[in-house]
Amino acid sequence: MAGIEEKILSSEPIYEGKLVKLYRDTVELPDGKQADREIVKHPGAVAMVPLLPGGDVLLVRQYRTAARRILLEIPAGTLEPGEDPLIAAERELQEETGYKPGKLMRLGAQYTAPGYTSELIHLFLATELEAARLDADDDEFIEVVRLPFDEALRQVIAGEIPDGKTQVALLLAADYLKRG
């Protein structure tokens, strides 16, 4: 068996949008042939399950142009280049919910769509939340929704929450909380 590893020969920007940056990577395949791959280069992101003392979780409702619908998601945001995910998690949580986390625990990480994007989302459980100033971006229209954790989990399992990072983070948080 020839193996499955590919070797990156070059990585060329082919379109630079304001948010989405498209590259064409040329790779050497395991059989020695070459192939081109179009990929979106993404700086990475953070997403947090904010858990209040009584067991409620804070989610955000937001219109998503790409999906053509409103989605219910955990708070999330994009990393600044080189930024520590913990710093980003603290900032984005406050921006979207008005709460600062006293404690951030790593739940895992997720490649969202590794067939064509480099995006890796770092997932956290945020606890010991402290009400702070709501510091929203001007052009973000977000509604904070407070739900019992078990109800949010039920919605994931029933297929009522289709956002990938929210599904994974709530399922991993449920496993963590169950194990105490």
Next chain:
Amino acid sequence: MAGIEEKILSSEPIYEGKLVKLYRDTVELPDGKQADREIVKHPGAVAMVPLLPGGDVLLVRQYRTAARRILLEIPAGTLEPGEDPLIAAERELQEETGYKPGKLMRLGAQYTAPGYTSELIHLFLATELEAARLDADDDEFIEVVRLPFDEALRQVIAGEIPDGKTQVALLLAADYLKRG
């Protein structure tokens, strides 16, 4: 409260790659202002948890250029335009693992990264598998890995499987199997 709904005013192709198609959508925000959103339009995809009678699951190892690493994932593939996800699931499972599913059960669906892509992955549990011809694409280098379901699930929870669709599908399948 002004609401959070946005209205799509126009959707313009700005770059057409072989695989990735980039659009600029102009939306009217809830406050009446306009904004542009760059989005990747994607035909959607399917991904399957193939469960063998003895309780083993079939995964695939594949080099992912975008992630710059080999990832262990459930079998998956892109929908043809307008294709029934069930038909695509059957085809892609055979292409990647050499098995035909006798039964496909819907586990849910997942927007992979709704901030910038329209991609929705339909997730299935594939059972009553029947060995068929391995019908791989010429330029795909894929290694099939057979693991006990519980070991695959353990790897998801331990953070050893970072692919988003694989995390969600295995966690949802575990919940389904537990409930009998």
